[in-house]
Amino acid sequence: EDQVTQSPEALRLQEGESSSLNCSYTVSGLRGLFWYRQDPGKGPEFLFTLYSAGEEKEKERLKATLTKKESFLHITAPKPEDSATYLCAVQARGAGGTSYGKLTFGQGTILTVHP
Amino acid sequence: NAGVTQTPKFRILKIGQSMTLQCAQDMNHNYMYWYRQDPGMGLKLIYYSVGAGITDKGEVPNGYNVSRSTTEDFPLRLELAAPSQTSVYFCASIAGTEYNEQFFGPGTRLTVL
Numbered sequence: 001e002d003q004v005t006q007s008p009e010a011l012r013l014q015e016g017e018s019s020s021l022n023c024s025y026t027v028s029g030l031r032g033l034f035w036y037r038q039d040p041g042k043g044p045e046f047l048f049t050l051y052s053a054g055e056e057k058e059k060e061r062l063k064a065t066l067t068k069k070e071s072f073l074h075i076t077a078p079k080p081e082d083s084a085t086y087l088c089a090v091q092a093r094g095a096g097g098t099s100y101g102k103l104t105f106g107q108g109t110i111l112t113v114h115p
Numbered sequence: 116n117a118g119v120t121q122t123p124k125f126r127i128l129k130i131g132q133s134m135t136l137q138c139a140q141d142m143n144h145n146y147m148y149w150y151r152q153d154p155g156m157g158l159k160l161i162y163y164s165v166g167a168g169i170t171d172k173g174e175v176p177n178g179y180n181v182s183r184s185t186t187e188d189f190p191l192r193l194e195l196a197a198p199s200q201t202s203v204y205f206c207a208s209i210a211g212t213e214y215n216e217q218f219f220g221p222g223t224r225l226t227v228l
Contacts, residue, residue, distance in 0.1 A: 004157070034216060043119075043205050043219030044158070087157065091214070100165050101146045101213035102173065105157030 002027045002092050006106035013078055013113050021073040021109045023088030031094075033071050034103060035064050036087040044087055078113045085110050117141050119220035121206050127226045128196040136191040136223050138206030146209040147189040148217060149173075149181065151202040158205065164189055165213075196227045 005024045013019055025033065032051050036044035048057045050066035057064050061082065063074045073086055089103040122137045140147070145166045150158040160173030164183040178200055180192040189208075193200060203224050207217040 009155075032214060036219075041222075043207075043221050046216040046218070049216055089158075098213060100163060100171075101209050101215075101217065102148070102160060102163060103158075103217065105150075105159075107155060107157045 002090060002104040004088055004090055004104055004106035006086075006088050006109050008109060009107070010110040011112070013075075013111070015079055015113055015115050016077045018074070018076045018078070020075070021086055021111070023071040023073070023106055024069060025071070025088075025090045025106075026069075027090045027092045027104070029093035031091040031099065033066055034089045034091065035071070035073055036089065038085045038087055038108070047086075075111070078111075080113045080115050083111055083113045119206055119208055119218055121204075121220040121223050123223060124221070125224045127228060128193075129228060130196060130198065132196050133192070133194050134196070134225075136193070136204055136206075136225070138189045138191065138220060139187050140189075140208045140218075141187060142208065142210060142218075143186060144208035144210055144218075145186065146213055146217075147183070148207045149179075149189070149191045150205045150207065151175065152205060152222075153202050161191065161204075193225075198227050201225060201227045 003026045007022045035047040038044045048064040053068045085108045087108045089105040092099045119140045148163045149161040152158045159175045162181040164170045206220040
């Protein structure tokens with residue numbers, strides 16, 4: 001069974017204080033690892049997809065990295081508008097090479113950035 | 116494009132009542148999904164569809180039913196509402212291949228009393 005565990009559950013930062021969120025996973029053949037941002041009362045918004053160990057992707061103050069067992073979302077000099085819940089999800093290769101796009105999500109990390 | 120739309124935004128049901136959560140997308144996406152999200156928990160897959168007329172169960176399908184008669188619409192049916200079905204429900208779809216990212220709707224907050 002595919003599993004995703006995110007840590008910490010909640011993270012409070014001061015504006016400008018860089019940090020990292022962790023996503024540990026076990027999956028029967030990783031097809032892709034996805035990061036989403038979710039604001040209160042809204043649906044998740046796509047950030048990144050990582051496909052293989054060693055891959056990195058950046059978007060503004062966010063950088064996602066991937067190893068064979070975990071992914072990190074690094075937040076550099078965060079601003080209050082970066083406050084949100086960050087979700088990690090994995091897509092397995094599945095039997096026959098397809099999982100029909102299904103994702104297994106972690107429980108999320110609630111990030112609060114204080115001015 | 117309106118993206119993925121969901122109605123209603125909020126709903127309160129009594130135990131034993133039935134309702135249908137609507138989901139529609141105008142992007143001609145084949146792959147569509149229904150998730151539920153409980154506080155402090157990640158999204159759990161209820162049902163999914165790979166195209167019109169084709170649906171399959173996800174991780175937590177009990178108490179729900181779906182249909183996919185058109186590419187655009189993917190309604191989720193609750194037949195006998197129970198308090199355990201109190202949750203926020205999200206619909207999502209994928210553009211292009213199944214390996215692409217999912218686009219999510221705004222969600223429906225359902226309370227069963």
